Structures are given as C-alpha cells and as structure tokens.
Amino acid sequence: MNSHSADRKVTIQLEINEERYERDILASDILLDVLRDKIGLTGAKPGCLNGDCGACTVIMNKQPMKSCLMLAIEAIDSEILTIEGLKNTPIQRAFVEHFAFQCGYCTSGFIMICQALLLNDRNPSPEKIETWLSSNICRCTGYKEIEKAIYSVIENVNIKNQTNQ
Numbered sequence: 001m002n003s004h005s006a007d008r009k010v011t012i013q014l015e016i017n018e019e020r021y022e023r024d025i026l027a028s029d030i031l032l033d034v035l036r037d038k039i040g041l042t043g044a045k046p047g048c049l050n051g052d053c054g055a056c057t058v059i060m061n062k063q064p065m066k067s068c069l070m071l072a073i074e075a076i077d078s079e080i081l082t083i084e085g086l087k088n089t090p091i092q093r094a095f096v097e098h099f100a101f102q103c104g105y106c107t108s109g110f111i112m113i114c115q116a117l118l119l120n121d122r123n124p125s126p127e128k129i130e131t132w133l134s135s136n137i138c139r140c141t142g143y144k145e146i147e148k149a150i151y152s153v154i155e156n157v158n159i160k161n162q163t164n165q
Helices: 031-039 092-097 107-120 126-131 144-163
Strands: 009-016 021-026 057-060 064-065 079-081
Touching: 009 031, 021 031, 057 107, 064 107, 092 107, 092 144, 107 126, 107 144, 126 144
Parallel strands: 009 079
Antiparallel strands: 009 021, 057 064, 057 079
C-alpha cells in the first residue's frame, strides 16, 4: 500500500440491519466511524478505540466484532447487526428488568455480545458466559446484573423448550 492509499476515496455498499447503504468513504475509515458518522447509527460507542472496552461491539455474520478494530471496507459482503437493528429482543428486555446498566455507555456493547452469544449457543456454560462477557468492560455495574440478565434469557429459553417437547 502506498502512502496515499489510505487517503483514497472509495464507494462501498454495506448491509446493516437488513438494509443496504452505499457511502463514499476513505479507505482508512474504521467501521465504527462509518456507522456513526456516515450512516447515523450511533448505538456503537467509541470508547478505548483499541478493542479493549467493547462499547463498539456489533454483530457481523453472527459473530461479535469490535467495530473500532475493523476497516469499513473489510465489512463489504457481510451482514452487520447493530443495536438499532434489534427489535425488542429478550436480552434487551432482560437488561431493563434486571437493571443491567447504570450510565448506559457500555450497554449497547454488552447487549450485542450477549445477543451474539445466544445466536451461537442457546445454552452456554457459565464459563463460556464469563469468557464472552470478559471481552467488554463496564465501570459502573460490577457485572452481576448483566449476568442475571443473560441467565434469565437462557432460563426462559430452556423453559419454553421444555414445554414444547
């Protein structure tokens, strides 16, 4: 890549929340900035901008992705889901019911990591939950309410599965 490649403007198409967006961006633009500044989806938050805090987490192709670590052009041909694309999901309701937030800055990232976990494993082990949650940081809640929220969703899914058998 030459020294001017990053400054080059490119037109990209992204599929976000089941909608197509076409935007002119710099080849060096990170996905987080494109989501927030070019598309207007501000649920993913800039925190540390080095992948440690998880406030910028989105779901890409059913996997959690820290949007501050990815160039937007790398997301072409991917299905991206942001907090704005969730429609009153069980994990969102559980966060409210269990007061799994305080200041709210990290909440969208935690909801997205929980949603991705549940998409990939409907009955994750406590160790797996702890591992996935450790990829995000909350400075306010101490994590117990977040854990209660995800466990309540898992419990409800298991109860529904038992009654449907």
